[in-house]
Amino acid sequence: MAGGASISERVDGKTVFRILSRSLRVDWRDYVVLVADRLDGNPFAVLAAIILSQNTSSRSSIRAYHSLRMLLGRVTPEAVLSVPEEKLGEAIRAAGLWRQKARALREAARRILEAGGERVLMEMPPEKLREFLLSIPGVGKKTADVFLSFKRRAPVFAVDTHALRIAKRWGLVGEKAGYDEASRALLEFFGPERSEEAHRLLIALGRQYCRARGPRCSECPLRGYCPYPRRAGGEARAGG
Missing domain, CATH: 1.10.340.30 (Hypothetical protein; domain 2)
Structure with missing residues (x-):
């Protein structure tokens, strides 16, 4: 992983899921x-x-x-x-x-x-x-x-552009990882029982905070655990 840092070294997927569920708004109409x-x-x-x-x-x-x-x-x-x-x-x-x-x-x-x-x-x-x-x-x-x-409700993790970007920023996979590697890593991190809802939460996280450009790291509900601002050279540089 980039810089040898991974979110999994700081927190488990169940806790991340709980934090995201509490912090993000997921409206079915979206x-x-x-x-x-x-x-x-x-x-x-x-x-x-x-x-x-x-x-x-x-x-x-x-x-x-x-x-x-x-x-x-x-x-x-x-x-x-x-x-x-x-x-x-x-x-x-x-x-x-x-x-x-x-x-x-x-x-x-x-x-x-x-x-x-x-x-x-x-x-x-x-x-x-x-x-x-x-x-x-x-x-x-x-x-x-x-x-x-x-x-x-099959034990698979669907990976879109948000999920792939976040998996890389979290250090769960390397920068060159593709769909299959990211899918396996996210499934293992969150667990199959949470994979379907976690997929939607990552979309919401990617839209609201972990954006491709100008990520809002300083406001992110996972700012205390995510290794990305540190790897990117600090929250200011990461857009926080």
Whole structure:
């Protein structure tokens, strides 16, 4: 690890989880997965929301999801395949990369129906389901793991840009670490029983404090434990 420092040398994941849970505001209306689950609840709707969230902001993906619901009524595989791809893309334009995402939604819908319908998303063993999801063009590791963690409560840790940045700043992984290494490290640090909620807390932490540029280290609820300001040369230099 950079500088040989890791947050795990100062505090355990259970304590960090408790501090973040107490300090950060997590509103379901700010997370497209929670929006989809609250409004529709069916597994395909949640998967569709995760696909929409790829490489865009939560605000944009939520706008796209509401637009998709206006088009389809209910977000199901059958409904997605009932409209032309171009029309589907127009509905989700707010999410960006709308042509690719429209294709991914239709391909996911087609394969899920061929495999037996939405029930396979809830009945297939998590390991097999991950392989199945990753076989769908447009579905990557983060998309698969967010679904598995949120909808199936599987012992995986989904890693987005916030989680990867924080794992590096915490010294849990090295600066060159990729998805798999960060996912394993965060799962081990927090424990599988907390991984799904910890994923959302890291997103909130990354948005509010541990930002890519100008991190607010001096205000961070973990300022007494995080090694990043010390490695970066002090809180003032780290943006605190």
